[in-house]
Amino acid sequence: xxxxxxxxxxxxxxxxxxxxxxxxxxxxxxxxxxxxxGRPLFLEGEAGVGKTEIAKVxxxxxxxxxxxxxxxxxxxxxSAVYEWNYARQMIEIRLAEATDSVxxxxxxxxxxxxxxxIKRPLLNALEDTGRGAPVLLIDELDRTDEPFEAYxxxxxxxxxxxxxxxxxxxxxxxxxxxxxxxxxxxxxxxxKRRCLYHWVDYPDAEREKEIISRKLPGADKELSAQIVAxxxxxxxxxxxxxxxxxxxxxDWTNALTELNVISLDPDVINDxxxxxxxxxxxxxxxQGSEAAELIAQIxxxxxxxxxxxx
Amino acid sequence: xxxxxxxxxxxxxxxxxxxxxxxxxxxTLRKAGIPVGPGRVIEALKAVECAGLERRDDxxxxxxxxxxxxxxxxxLFDQAFHIxxxxxxxxxxxxxxxxxxxxxxxxxxxxxxxxxxxxxxxxPSEAPGDHDDGGKEEIExxxxxxxxxxxxxxxxxxxxxxxxxxxxxxKAMKNLRLPIREVKTRRLQxxxxxGNIDMRRTLRAALRSGGGAIxxxxxxxxxxxxxxxxxxxxxxxxxxYSRMLLHFLHALTNDRDRVHxxxxxxxxxxxxxxxxxxxxxxxLDAVSEKVEDWSGGTRIGSTVAEFNKNWxxxxxxxxxxxxxxxxxLDRDEEHGLGTEMDRxxxxxxxxxxxxxxxxxxxxxxxxxxxxxxxxxxxIFRTVHNLxxxxxxxxxxxxxxxxxxxxxxxxx
Numbered sequence: 001x002x003x004x005x006x007x008x009x010x011x012x013x014x015x016x017x018x019x020x021x022x023x024x025x026x027x028x029x030x031x032x033x034x035x036x037x038g039r040p041l042f043l044e045g046e047a048g049v050g051k052t053e054i055a056k057v058x059x060x061x062x063x064x065x066x067x068x069x070x071x072x073x074x075x076x077x078x079s080a081v082y083e084w085n086y087a088r089q090m091i092e093i094r095l096a097e098a099t100d101s102v103x104x105x106x107x108x109x110x111x112x113x114x115x116x117x118i119k120r121p122l123l124n125a126l127e128d129t130g131r132g133a134p135v136l137l138i139d140e141l142d143r144t145d146e147p148f149e150a151y152x153x154x155x156x157x158x159x160x161x162x163x164x165x166x167x168x169x170x171x172x173x174x175x176x177x178x179x180x181x182x183x184x185x186x187x188x189x190x191x192k193r194r195c196l197y198h199w200v201d202y203p204d205a206e207r208e209k210e211i212i213s214r215k216l217p218g219a220d221k222e223l224s225a226q227i228v229a230x231x232x233x234x235x236x237x238x239x240x241x242x243x244x245x246x247x248x249x250x251d252w253t254n255a256l257t258e259l260n261v262i263s264l265d266p267d268v269i270n271d272x273x274x275x276x277x278x279x280x281x282x283x284x285x286x287q288g289s290e291a292a293e294l295i296a297q298i299x300x301x302x303x304x305x306x307x308x309x310x
Numbered sequence: 311x312x313x314x315x316x317x318x319x320x321x322x323x324x325x326x327x328x329x330x331x332x333x334x335x336x337x338t339l340r341k342a343g344i345p346v347g348p349g350r351v352i353e354a355l356k357a358v359e360c361a362g363l364e365r366r367d368d369x370x371x372x373x374x375x376x377x378x379x380x381x382x383x384x385x386l387f388d389q390a391f392h393i394x395x396x397x398x399x400x401x402x403x404x405x406x407x408x409x410x411x412x413x414x415x416x417x418x419x420x421x422x423x424x425x426x427x428x429x430x431x432x433x434p435s436e437a438p439g440d441h442d443d444g445g446k447e448e449i450e451x452x453x454x455x456x457x458x459x460x461x462x463x464x465x466x467x468x469x470x471x472x473x474x475x476x477x478x479x480x481k482a483m484k485n486l487r488l489p490i491r492e493v494k495t496r497r498l499q500x501x502x503x504x505g506n507i508d509m510r511r512t513l514r515a516a517l518r519s520g521g522g523a524i525x526x527x528x529x530x531x532x533x534x535x536x537x538x539x540x541x542x543x544x545x546x547x548x549x550x551y552s553r554m555l556l557h558f559l560h561a562l563t564n565d566r567d568r569v570h571x572x573x574x575x576x577x578x579x580x581x582x583x584x585x586x587x588x589x590x591x592x593x594l595d596a597v598s599e600k601v602e603d604w605s606g607g608t609r610i611g612s613t614v615a616e617f618n619k620n621w622x623x624x625x626x627x628x629x630x631x632x633x634x635x636x637x638x639l640d641r642d643e644e645h646g647l648g649t650e651m652d653r654x655x656x657x658x659x660x661x662x663x664x665x666x667x668x669x670x671x672x673x674x675x676x677x678x679x680x681x682x683x684x685x686x687x688x689i690f691r692t693v694h695n696l697x698x699x700x701x702x703x704x705x706x707x708x709x710x711x712x713x714x715x716x717x718x719x720x721x
Contacts, residue, residue, distance in 0.1 A: 009361065009368055029361060029371040036360040044381060073628065074496020086509040093516065108517050142627070145497065146567075183381070184627040189345070192379040196357075198371075199381045241619060241653065281649065 003062050005035050019057040020214040021050070022207055030198040031058075040156050040177035042192055045200030048245020051180040055137035058176065065134040067175075069121040071144040077151065081161060083118045092116075112165035123161055126171035133173040141191075142181040149191055156194045203246060205232050211246060212253050219253050222302075226264045227253050229298040231276070239285060244276045252276050266292040329355055335394050336377065342390060344383045350376055369395075467669065467694050468554045476554070482696055483558045484590070486703065490631055492533035493659075505530030536629045536659055537568035541617065543636035544601065545575045545608035551666045551694065555635060556597065558699060560590045570625045574613035575603035580621070610640040610679060611647035618650055622657045629659040635693065637667045640679030647679060651686040661687045664702070668692035 006012045012028040012035075023031070031054070034041040043051045059066035069080055089111045096107050119127075125136040141149065155161060156177060160170035179195060181187055203211060205228050212224045231249045234240060244252075252275045261268050269291040277283045286294075336351045354376040361372040370391055378387050471479060500508065511527035519525065540559055544552045552573070563569045563585040570582045584596035598604065626632070632654065640647060655661045663683065667673055669692045675681050684690065689705065692698050 025367055026371040026374070029368050030375040033357050033360055033372060033375060037356060042379070072496075076497060084510060084513070086513060089513055093513075104517065111513070111517070145495065145628075147497065183624055185624060186380070189379065193347075193349070195379075196375040197379040198375055199378075199384060238619075281653065 005062070006032060008032070015061050016057060019061050021053060021057045022203070022211045022214060023054075024203070024207060027054075027198060027200065030196050034196050035176065037196075038174045040179055040195040042179045042181070042187075042195035042197050043200050044181045044183055044197070046202070046243065046245060047182050048247035049200045049202060050246055051200050052137065052139055055135055055139075055178040055180075058178070059135040062132075062135070062176075064132050064176070065129050066137060067121050067125045067134050068137045068139060070139050071141050071148070073143060073145055075144045075148050079120060080148070081120050081122045081151075082163060083120065084112070085116045085118050089116050114166065117163075117166070122155060123169065125175045125177075126155075126159060126161060126169060128172055133171065133175045136175045136177045138177065138179045140182055141179050141187060142184045146188065149188055153190060153194065156191065202235055202243070205229065208232070208246065208249060212250065215250055216253055216257065219257050220262060223256060223262060223264070224253055225302060226295075226298060227256070229302065230264065230269075230294060233294050233298065234276070234286070240277070240282050241279050242277070242282060248276050248278075264295050264298075266295060269295065332358070332373075335373070335390070338390055338394060339377055339387065342386050344377060344386060346377055366395075465695055465697050468666075469550045469694070479554065479696055480557045480590075483554070483699070484561050486558060486561060486696075486699055490535055490538060493536050493629060494531045495534050497532045498529040499532045501528045501530035504528055535566055535568070536631050537570065537625065537627075538562065538566075538633065539625050539630050539658070540569070540571045540633045541614070541635065542571065542573050542633075543575070543608060543610070544573045544604055545639075546605045547608075547637050547639055548635075548666070549605040552635065555693065556594055557590060560585055560593050564588065568628075568630075570621075572617060572621070573597070573601055574608075574610070574617075575601075575606045576609050576613075577603055578613045578616045578621075579603075608636070608640055610636060610638070610683075611650055614650040614654060615646060618653050618657070622654065626657045631660045631662065632658045633662050633664060634683075634687070635664045636683075637665055638663075638675075638680035638683050639677055640682075648682040648686070651683050655686040655688075660689070662689040662691065662702075663687040664691050664693035666692060666694040669694040669698075 006015050009025070009028050009032045012032045013023065013025070016023045016028065016031075030041060033039070043054065045051055055068075056066060058064075092111050093107065117123075121136070125134055138152070141152075156179075158170070159174045160168050162168045177195075179191075202208075208228045208231070209224060212219060212228065213221070216224075227249060231244055231252075235243045237243075252272065255272055255275050256264075256268070259268075259272070266288075270287050273283050273287055273291070277286065332354055333351055336346045336354065340346045354373055357372045357376050358369065361368050363369055373391065374384070374387060378384055466475065468476070468479070498506065498508075500511070505528040508527045508529040511529075512524060515527055516524040540562075542552050542555060542559070559569075559571050563571065563582070569585070570580070571585050573579050573581055579601045581597045581600065584593050584600060587593040587596060634654075651661075665680075667680075668690070675684050691702055691705070693702065
């Protein structure tokens with residue numbers, strides 16, 4: 001039996017925390033609403049802030065299967081929803097001919113029956129899996145084109161799919177739907193209207209520290225404090241083209257721990273900046289004097305706060 | 311956490327005033343420009359019922375998840391929320407409209423900078439301020455020139471046109487199309503002659519014919535216009551051209567989907583939404599109301615930087631073509647202009663620079679701004695009369711030359 005759904009916003013927070021996902025109150029609120037009201041949740045935000053992770057954590061914690069649909073340009077019904085098994089259909093027709101019992105109408109309804117249907121993620125998501133309704137993750141919806149978006153409308157509002165040859169297939173129990181977008185284009189309002197919207201922002205310093213300590217318990221405390229302070233400073237820099245996300249801070253912490261670095265210094269930063277920043281312009285901007293300046297600032301700030309605490 | 315209001319205790323649905331408050335809040339948002347339909351209000355009531363009212367921040371995010379569906383609406387929502395739910399009595403006053411000044415005073419003292427749209431939405435409705443269009447008067451000076459025939463109109467510089475001629479030119483622009491070469495998408499459509507075999511339709515056809523012969527059915531790739539992004543300079547030196555070009559851009563926007571229009575002078579404004587108004591005059595009125603830096607200076611470097619940072623990832627996906635309309639005369643020259651143009655060029659499929667200065671024979675890129683931009687454009691064209699716009703159409707519909715025409719002069 002799947003774990004029952006959480007009963008309050010606090011429950012959601014505990015549930016996420018149990019899976020080492022440190023969410024702020026706002027995210028817990030919309031997640032709770034989405035579960036309670038049976039509405040799809042539309043998460044938008046920069047890359048690497050943990051949108052996809054939410055669905056994974058949710059599936060894990062609620063003990064439901066996770067069905068993931070990664071969107072891309074040209075994604076169509078036959079790879080997202082269903083496809084007929086043409087090879088088998090051909091054989092069926094041949095067999096029918098061989099036995100000489102060709103009843104056209106019967107053959108027609110026979111070969112377009114569920115037996116010949118290949119189910120793709122969206123159709124799978126409407127089925128009862130024995131572990132309760134699955135978590136359906138529609139990832140990076142902005143990568144697909146408008147026609148596919150329009151196709152999703154029926155699924156997201158009524159949790160049903162219409163197959164012309166078979167009829168309408170409806171879910172007995174609505175799946176938990178999470179839609180994510182990186183905002184490389186605006187998603188149409190019609191689709192957003194069917195969802196609860198939430199913008200996932202970069203975490204503040206406190207939360208980021210907690211995330212790092214939960215995800216990488218082996219990381220040195222002082223080093224992670226420095227890392228968080230450095231990343232937070234980068235996020236405040238208006239000149240950068242692409243800001244580092246949480247995923248990048250985690251990668252960086254991991255990399256530095258692997259390199260046995262105990263404390264950030266300009267040389268280490270210069271050597272490993274590629275983990276944090278992914279554009280050459282950005283790296284060139286930060287590397288060298290700017291990095292040295294930032295790290296000097298951070299060290300004085302950390303010392304001050306340590307003195308205050310001590 | 312402060313409780314909201316003593317009236318709001320208990321569940322939401324047995325308290326009529328609470329539902330009414332939500333309704334009025336939704337109306338306020340709608341007036342402020344966030345599209346909130348009646349369906350959303352019902353949704354909001356349901357959501358609030360689920361989430362409860364124990365904590366103010368829960369209530370905030372509950373309403374946020376229902377009423378907001380774009381990140382840029384957040385700011386407006388945030389302000390509206392804090393003003394509205396701080397003192398729901400404001401609402402009464404607002405509805406009575408008996409004491410509009412008291413209400414407004416309160417609003418102003420409450421928050422130092424409330425966005426203009428919001429304070430207009432909260433305030434009792436007034437006749438919107440008249441905006442006079444500075445451009446028209448300017449043109450009227452030339453109004454006594456004689457009418458010219460169509461041919462002359464074609465090659466006449468926009469700057470030299472009379473009011474009447476301008477009107478004619480605007481009409482001609484309405485019919486101009488920009489046939490940017492279509493690109494193949496990965497989506498398939500039914501094709502009668504050739505392409506990949508469409509198994510589904512083939513099988514159905516086979517059944518219909520009894521299975522003896524299998525008539526093959528095909529599907530082929532759909533072609534589609536790439537998105538078009540226009541960055542248009544509205545500084546003093548460009549104003550006459552950009553005003554005319556807006557008509558052209560309006561025709562473009564209404565001709566197809568995925569056209570994004572930005573204006574820049576000293577700052578960057580996205581006017582895509584206004585250009586979608588069907589009527590060109592409505593659209594341009596809305597634009598001139600919205601954009602504040604008409605005919606001022608130019609800061610190309612910093613505005614392009616702003617575009618790169620805030621918009622390029624959102625509108626330049628899927629192989630967009632960028633039309634960059636500017637004379638390249640930058641007030642703060644050299645201010646990272648080269649790098650920013652480079653970044654812009656790398657993010658799009660094709661960068662086309664339209665520069666009215668190019669109409670002068672013997673034009674040479676001497677200004678530093680122009681020199682900085684030039685290495686990063688694929689096509690460099692003039693745009694100062696109808697003929698040049700038509701030529702542009704021809705150029706864009708010719709086979710894709712890609713980057714081989716980089717920086718070429720085509721005057």
